[in-house]
Amino acid sequence: MTETSARQVVEIGYGGSERLVMNMGPQHPSAHGVFRAILTLEGETVVAVDAVIGYLHRCHEKLAETLTYVQYPSIASKTDYVAAMTAELAYVAAVEKVGKIDVPRRAQYLRVLAAELQRIASHCLWLGTWCMDMGGALGGGATVFLYAIRERELILDLFESLTGARLLYGLHQIGGVRYDLPEGWAAKCRETVAVVEQRLTEYEAMLEDNSFFLVRTQGVGVISRELAEDVGVCGPLARGSGIDYDLRRAEPYAAYEELDFKVPVETAGDCFARYRVRMVEFRESIKLVRQVLDGLPAGPISSRPGVKSVGQVRIAKGEGYSRIEGARGELGCYLVADGGPKPYRLKWRGASFSNLAVLPHIIPGHKIADVVAIMGSVDPVFGEVDR
Amino acid sequence: MPPYLHHVIAGFIVLNVVVGLVTYVTLLERKFAARMQSRIGPYYVGWPHGWLQPIADALKLMMKEDVVPTAADRWVYNLAPIAFLVPCVLIFATIPFAPGLGVADLNIGVLFFLAVSSLEIVGLFMGGWGSNNKYALLSAMRAVNQIISYDLPFIFAAMVPVLLAGSLQMSAIVAAQAGFWFVFYPGLGQLAFVAFLVATLAAENRVPFDILEAESELVAGFRVEYSGMKFALIQLAEYAHMIGTSFLGALLFLGGWLGPGSEQWPLLGAVWFLLKAMGIFLVVTWVRWSFVRIRVDQILAISWKLLLPATLLLLMATALVVALQGVRAV
Numbered sequence: 001m002t003e004t005s006a007r008q009v010v011e012i013g014y015g016g017s018e019r020l021v022m023n024m025g026p027q028h029p030s031a032h033g034v035f036r037a038i039l040t041l042e043g044e045t046v047v048a049v050d051a052v053i054g055y056l057h058r059c060h061e062k063l064a065e066t067l068t069y070v071q072y073p074s075i076a077s078k079t080d081y082v083a084a085m086t087a088e089l090a091y092v093a094a095v096e097k098v099g100k101i102d103v104p105r106r107a108q109y110l111r112v113l114a115a116e117l118q119r120i121a122s123h124c125l126w127l128g129t130w131c132m133d134m135g136g137a138l139g140g141g142a143t144v145f146l147y148a149i150r151e152r153e154l155i156l157d158l159f160e161s162l163t164g165a166r167l168l169y170g171l172h173q174i175g176g177v178r179y180d181l182p183e184g185w186a187a188k189c190r191e192t193v194a195v196v197e198q199r200l201t202e203y204e205a206m207l208e209d210n211s212f213f214l215v216r217t218q219g220v221g222v223i224s225r226e227l228a229e230d231v232g233v234c235g236p237l238a239r240g241s242g243i244d245y246d247l248r249r250a251e252p253y254a255a256y257e258e259l260d261f262k263v264p265v266e267t268a269g270d271c272f273a274r275y276r277v278r279m280v281e282f283r284e285s286i287k288l289v290r291q292v293l294d295g296l297p298a299g300p301i302s303s304r305p306g307v308k309s310v311g312q313v314r315i316a317k318g319e320g321y322s323r324i325e326g327a328r329g330e331l332g333c334y335l336v337a338d339g340g341p342k343p344y345r346l347k348w349r350g351a352s353f354s355n356l357a358v359l360p361h362i363i364p365g366h367k368i369a370d371v372v373a374i375m376g377s378v379d380p381v382f383g384e385v386d387r
Numbered sequence: 388m389p390p391y392l393h394h395v396i397a398g399f400i401v402l403n404v405v406v407g408l409v410t411y412v413t414l415l416e417r418k419f420a421a422r423m424q425s426r427i428g429p430y431y432v433g434w435p436h437g438w439l440q441p442i443a444d445a446l447k448l449m450m451k452e453d454v455v456p457t458a459a460d461r462w463v464y465n466l467a468p469i470a471f472l473v474p475c476v477l478i479f480a481t482i483p484f485a486p487g488l489g490v491a492d493l494n495i496g497v498l499f500f501l502a503v504s505s506l507e508i509v510g511l512f513m514g515g516w517g518s519n520n521k522y523a524l525l526s527a528m529r530a531v532n533q534i535i536s537y538d539l540p541f542i543f544a545a546m547v548p549v550l551l552a553g554s555l556q557m558s559a560i561v562a563a564q565a566g567f568w569f570v571f572y573p574g575l576g577q578l579a580f581v582a583f584l585v586a587t588l589a590a591e592n593r594v595p596f597d598i599l600e601a602e603s604e605l606v607a608g609f610r611v612e613y614s615g616m617k618f619a620l621i622q623l624a625e626y627a628h629m630i631g632t633s634f635l636g637a638l639l640f641l642g643g644w645l646g647p648g649s650e651q652w653p654l655l656g657a658v659w660f661l662l663k664a665m666g667i668f669l670v671v672t673w674v675r676w677s678f679v680r681i682r683v684d685q686i687l688a689i690s691w692k693l694l695l696p697a698t699l700l701l702l703m704a705t706a707l708v709v710a711l712q713g714v715r716a717v
Contacts (some may be wrong), residue, residue, distance in 0.1 A: 020521060022521045022522075022525075028606065029602050029603050029606060030604070031602040041525075043528075044525070044528075044683055044684075057616075131679060132603065133603045134603070134680060135594065135595075135603075135678065135679035135680055139594030139595070139597060139675055139678065139679065139680055140594060140595070140675070140676055140677045140678040140680075141603070141677050141679055141680075142424065143420075143423060143424050143676050143677060146424040146425065146426060147424070147425070150425060179670075194609040210677075210678065210679070212406070212595050212678050212679055212680075213678075213679050215681060215682075216679055216680075216681060216682065216683055222609070239518070245477050288504065331462055366684060367682050367684060368604050368605075369598070369601070369604055369680070369683065370682065371604070371680045372603050
């Protein structure tokens with residue numbers, strides 16, 4: 001790493017190969033929220049990157065200690081606001097683990113349904129913003145962005161008719177889910193995923209037959225398998241670097257054990273490999289949604305009766321860790337309960353946070369234009385990084 | 388009427404037409420891009436379909452506060468939009484829009500066009516340098532790299548029709564294409580046209596070669612510090628350059644004003660010319676909204692390793708053909 005030498009910065013002196021320190025963010029068109037990268041440049045080449053995070057810190061873990069088990073799931077969704085269902089699920093799964101609360105089978109299936117639709121929606125946003133990073137808001141990237149957002153909107157419409165909300169849902173609750181599928185929802189869902197599936201083919205044709213897209217992504221930002229293991233990246237990044245690991249299969253939660261899906265793995269480790277992994281995940285998620293809709297068992301959607309006041313749900317003293325495979329990777333929730341209506345302590349393990357740690361290792365040596373391409377391929381959501 | 392007065396009046400008319408055209412070409416592009424992206428585009432300002440939007444935008448930019456960064460090099464910073472605009476508008480001077488309808492049909496018209504259009508780099512670099520902003524500086528560096536690399540293929544590709552017509556005078560080139568546009572010249576015409584389009588994209592800083600604007604990396608490139616009317620001038624200059632190059636492409640390859648009825652009514656010829664130029668402009672726009680931007684090193688590689696040798700070979704092949712067959716009769 002050039003990290004030590006990067007500290008000795010010569011401000012631009014109009015002579016030769018002096019270094020230029022440039023701030024990218026926190027206010028920057030491709031900062032994906034509020035990320036600040038302090039780049040040290042030699043001409044166009046980045047020789048060092050200093051990642052500064054924390055601009056979106058909202059005391060989420062402390063907040064969890066002040067809110068009851070009934071209240072917090074809808075707040076938990078604000079950690080990763082692009083895939084809000086994920087954090088909700090991780091939180092209620094942790095509470096259920098500590099409190100040893102059963103979840104009915106129908107609720108388990110509905111959880112998978114929500115998680116997979118959320119993965120599709122999240123990947124839609126990733127594809128759009130990533131292409132926008134590479135293609136620019138005033139170029140072909142914006143076209144992909146608007147197409148992808150069009151599909152994300154379809155999924156959000158589904159969520160809206162299911163939960164009444166489009167961004168932060170509050171679908172999951174301790175012991176099950178809050179809402180059952182409305183009349184006609186399943187048919188609409190099938191139509192939507194069919195549309196998304198067909199459009200995916202169009203995106204692939206638009207991107208993979210485009211040599212400009214290929215030269216921007218292939219061989220750029222390579223994460224070797226060793227580096228991936230050392231840094232602890234997860235999700236599509238790890239699978240793009242040849243690590244065949246998916247929590248849905250390695251440690252099945254909800255109803256994943258009963259469902260059939262493939263885990264895509266690519267070995268190249270570059271931006272294109274990560275893109276391919278996510279494109280296959282799109283299709284696998286669509287497959288899972290169809291399976292859930294086909295095999296949705298009848299029965300109650302929650303194992304607990306509704307409560308009249310938010311303090312009524314209490315779980316026994318204990319601690320536990322639940323982890324799920326979110327759209328961005330492994331999302332963990334460590335919970336310590338003291339017998340009261342609120343957790344004693346909560347710790348989030350955000351996928352974006354640990355994925356972001358790989359940036360200083362892979363960015364040096366690339367051009368400025370690659371920095372945004374690599375950052376986009378990591379798909380960080382800063383609500384989840386800073387919490 | 389003394390002859391210079393004729394040029395002054397013609398220049399005034401052309402200048403105003405160009406400004407009006409630029410204003411409305413932005414609307415055309417926005418509507419076209421909106422169709423591509425399954426949007427509607429400007430809609431509410433003016434019925435139907437937001438036809439007053441460009442006027443509203445221009446008024447808005449005129450009324451904006453003009454911010455000059457304290458650390459900027461004031462002279463360079465303030466002069467840059469003008470230094471950028473003048474060559475971009477000056478290129479229209481030699482374009483004949485119909486027989487006898489133009490400011491000055493120089494006998495070295497194509498050369499004048501190419502030479503003057505290369506001058507825009509001066510204003511561009513002044514803007515990037517004078518802003519005293521790191522993004523702008525990087526953008527200016529990229530601009531110099533890119534425009535120098537692409538001027539040569541651009542000129543070589545434009546020289547192919549010149550060789551075929553045997554003249555640098557624009558009206559003579561059009562006349563040589565009577566009944567047979569150069570784009571239909573077997574082999575050479577098509578290759579030269581494609582090379583011309585690619586070089587045009589780069590010379591105009593359009594996607595996929597818009598690395599100097601590159602708003603996802605450099606925010607807005609060399610014009611990041613400009614606001615209000617100075618920003619509007621830069622925008623005007625960019626679009627004027629783009630339209631000017633589209634006119635040049637239509638003139639060199641698509642037969643200029645030639646078309647049904649253009650013999651009897653020169654004004655109809657001007658309409659044909661405009662339609663052809665807008666066709667080229669829409670192709671450029673189409674490319675813009677479908678490609679991702681490529682990296683600076685890749686842009687240079689494409690230019691020096693592929694486009695430059697290819698256009699040079701093409702030029703030599705054309706020269707050979709012309710030497711063997713002779714020039715098409717003018």
